[in-house]
Amino acid sequence: MELAKLSLTELRRLQSRVETEIRRRSDSARRDLLKKVQKMAAEEGLSLSDLLGSASSTGEEKQPSAAKRKTKPAAKKNGTLPAKYRHPENPAVGWSGRGRKPQWVIDWLAQDKPLAELEASAGK
Template identity: 30%
Template sequence: MAPLDLSGYDLAELKGLHFDIEQEIQRRSRAEREAARERIRALAANAGIPLDALVGKGGAPRYRNPADSGQTWTGRGRQPRWIAEALASGRSLEEFKI
């Protein structure tokens, strides 16, 4: 593809083009992801494999927020805010162990 000559555009026009291009990139990215998901679903279905057998499940929760028992954390990945705040205030991670 030949480079575009953008020298004739003013700043507002360039910003408008930039916005339109970003929107189109996002739209196409979503479409490609969805098409890939559909191909994966079809392959799994043709092989007789349930999708949940292909997707790893998260680990079991190891820590629970005593103030809200619905909030748990597996100990993997980024710490939830309630853990980070408790640790910053001097509490121990062991206090939240299930």
């Protein structure tokens, strides 16, 4: 089948058929796998619900839901951070060490010079 020779309508029809076939095969694979797992559980004298329900009782922890998760409060944005690194030739130019590296830092590192030499506290 040469796709270049198909019209746009034919391509969309083909796309729809492909998506339908993918869903059908996915559903079929899911059903087959479920049957295999049920059979394996039955061989051990368990039902699938016993197997899935016992995950928490065997010590395996489930991921907490988003509502139950404890999260840290969002950090306050107080503007710019103080410069941790200073430009070697122009001390007025600085970089906090966060985010994208400025070109002068990239150039400095390309010369195999340590970043520590650019630290603002180094007093260069």
